[in-house]
Amino acid sequence: MSTTPLIVARGLVKRFGSFTAVDGIDVEVHRGESFGFLGPNGAGKSSTMRMIGCVSPRTDGELRIFDMDPATQGKQIRARIGVVPQADQLDEQLTVQDNLMLYGRYFDLPRAECRRRAAELLEFVQLTDRATSKIEPLSGGMKRRVTIARSLVNEPELLLLDEPTTGLDPQARHVLWDRLYRLKQRGVTLVLTTHYMDEAEQLCDRLVVMDGGRIVAEGSPRSLIEQHSTREVLELRYPAGTNEERAPDVAGIGDRSEVLPDRVLIYAHDGEAALAEVHARGSRPESALVRRSSLEDVFLRLTGRSLVD
Amino acid sequence: MMTLAELPLRILPPAVLAARRPHRMLERQWIVNRRGGWMIVLTGFFEPLFYLLSIRIGFGGLVGDVTDGGRTMPYAEFVAPALFASSAMNGSIYEATNIFFKLKYEKTYDAVLATPMTSGDVALGEMLYATFRGALYSVAFLITMWALGMTASIWAIAMLPVAMLVSFAFSAVAIAGTTYMRTWADFEYVPSLMLPMFLFSATFYPLSSYGDWQWVVQLSPLYHGVAVVRGLNQGEWAWSYLAHVSVLVAMALWGLSVTARRIDHLLLK
Known part of the structure; x- marks a missing residue:
């Protein structure tokens, strides 16, 4: 197994016009790790995630994912990651099952394989009984689980989760945490953003605290508490x-x-x-x-x- | 020295040239339509039927024969190919409004672009679907024309690929325009462009009737489609078709390149 970190960012900057969303951050995420970006709304977490997901070009600095450059090898990188965006972005015109199957097709998986994985993933997120449902009638927690299932369809090495439990009720959050914990145990590298303390403490081996586009602290949840509290x-x-x-x-x-x-x-x-x-x-x-x-x-x-x- | 074959490579942005999976967007549409969506195709049959019937019943007898470019033909044979081309244009422009919905409200493409799919795949794929939908209508139109005795030659069959080019060119430009739309209110401008194009593309009377203003008609992209299908319906082949087709191809390339760039700009911020 390679020892090169999965994600390396050096002096990473994202600007929208005159507004600087990410102001020169340094981050390294290693294989098998569960890494968190913790911070309030507007701290620059989502912008960072979008750059890592190769759907937002960086303004400045260095960024490498799987030792590749998102600016030129975005397609190859995206083929190996799974993304759970903040707003699920499910295809509302399709059923739950078709959402997963079609997503697999975007990764060029054969149809039969898409069908097999869709069934398996619906089982994993406990939504087998909703397979033929449209997206619209599902609860927020269910939609989130469909989105997680969808993000896993290409068996990603790296899973990006942008505020995975924001807006969910406590029970739905715990179901979700349980599923993410299982993925972590299977060796999937998780990178997530959150503004919930308990979530970061539950899921992250290591995290950075962001504020105003900068990293203000870094460490394990335990060490950060020991250091700063x-x-x-x-x-x-x-x-x-x-x-x-x-x-x-x-x-x-x-x-x-x-x-x-x-x-x-x-x-x-x-x-x-x-x-x-x-x-x-x-x-x-x-x-x-x-x-x-x-x-x-x-x-x-x-x-x-x-x-x- | 640049050859003609290299020209598209110079015009199209890398996102379009790197497009490898535009057919996935067709696959998506296939799944969407599988659940009852194919009704839209059926409704497509009615439009030509009503149009052509109205001409068959009324105008034909009223107007008599028309002389266009030195050739005299019954009015029905003159006007039906023009309506055929207009219908290809209409179909693809209607589809463009669906793109607005998917782009702005359903956010369909955001999740697509998180995969190996690119903005070029999305742009090209959606245009191909609009073209496919337009082609189904064109087939319906041509069959109706033939059944009502408005086709003049076996070469009328060659009108189909031209209709597809018209569909593709108009969908490319319409989708490109759609990416600039901010709200539904902006779509109010669309009829003010489409209606004059429909009426003044030598649709209902020959180009010669415009006198000194013929050059204005020739600015209308629809005119170039009409000119070719009208000739083909008469079984006529002419070098001028190349010029007409070039205009439509240029439109298609321009629309495709603008759309891919705009999707990049809007979604990959």
């Missing part, structure tokens, strides 16, 4: 509108604190101990919650803003 977080809620003025009451407790419009966050190794000290100082928040630190905290720390607005 504390083990635990104490969340205090004071009556609406008074969080700001109560903050000084608890100043100095834990390693540091963050005052948000709706709550005060205290970063501490031991959340319970921090809460005990809050009470000892006579401060009475309406509610208090001790939780483990998450990527959300990392993002807040790195950019001063919360992730989902």
Whole structure:
């Protein structure tokens, strides 16, 4: 097996007129890895994904996928990747099954092979009973699963997922995560974008945090949390509108604190101990919650803003 | 020195020259139409039938014979080939509005372009389908013409490939135009181009009736299609066909090249 990374980006830039969507990022993704781009809307994640998917030319910098250049070998690269775009882009004029079969034909697969894979993939995404349904009556979660099945029809080495679970209800998200986890186990390299912390923590071995077209941090979810946050977080809620003025009451407790419009966050190794000290100082928040630190905290720390607005 | 065969290579963008899978778009359309979509073909039979009947019943007797380019023929034989060419034009332009829908609302091509398919495959494939659809109508039209006694020669059969070229050329330009459309309202301009072309392409009276303004008629691409099919219906072969056909081929190449570039521009940002 080759040791060349599947994706190498150096100083990758994407500009739309005077707007810079991706502002010189360096990324390497290795075979079998599950890699995430984490960031809020407008961070440049989708633009990066489209460049990797060879459907958007780069403005500047270097980009190689399977050690090929998307600018000149886009067709060969696209033949080996699977894409789950943000808006499913299913063919609404066709049935579920025909969507998969026709997609296989775009990759020049023989018809019989398309039929076999379509049946197998519908089984995989648990939609066999909807094979002859049109796309329109399907739920959001089902459409997403059809899109994932479609992206796998050419047995891709690299799967690109742009916000795979945005807009889905919790149950649908878990079904999807389970399927993606199985793909990961089969050795498919996953690259996904998300603005959900839990998703990144569940699915990514390694991720980069993007903000304003730049990478602000890189590492495994665990190492990022260790590096940029504390083990635990104490969340205090004071009556609406008074969080700001109560903050000084608890100043100095834990390693540091963050005052948000709706709550005060205290970063501490031991959340319970921090809460005990809050009470000892006579401060009475309406509610208090001790939780483990998450990527959300990392993002807040790195950019001063919360992730989902 | 550039040879004539190399000319298309100079004009067409790389996306078109690299097109290897345009037939996949036909395959897609085949699957779409498999579920009842072929009704549109059936409806295509009615248009020529009504047109030709109206001429057979009324105009023919009223107008009598027409002299065009030194040859005298019954009015029905004069006008039917022109309607035949116009119908090839109409069919392909209608199909172009479907492209707008797929491009703008259904986003059909975005997912297609994420595969080894290229903008050239999409552009060429959709034009071939429009041509195919137009060809089915043309066959229906020709059969109707023949049944109503409006064909003058066995060479009328040669009108079919010309109709296909007319279809392809008009679909290429119409689809190219469609890529510039922003909303459905922009389609309001289409009839204002099509109607004068339909009426003033020497469709209903000979080119000579235009006097000093014949050059205006010759600007209409439809005129070049009409001129060839009208001659062929009379079993006449002329060198001038080459010039007429060249105009249509040029149109086709231009439309194809613009469309591929526009799809690149719109979808591969």
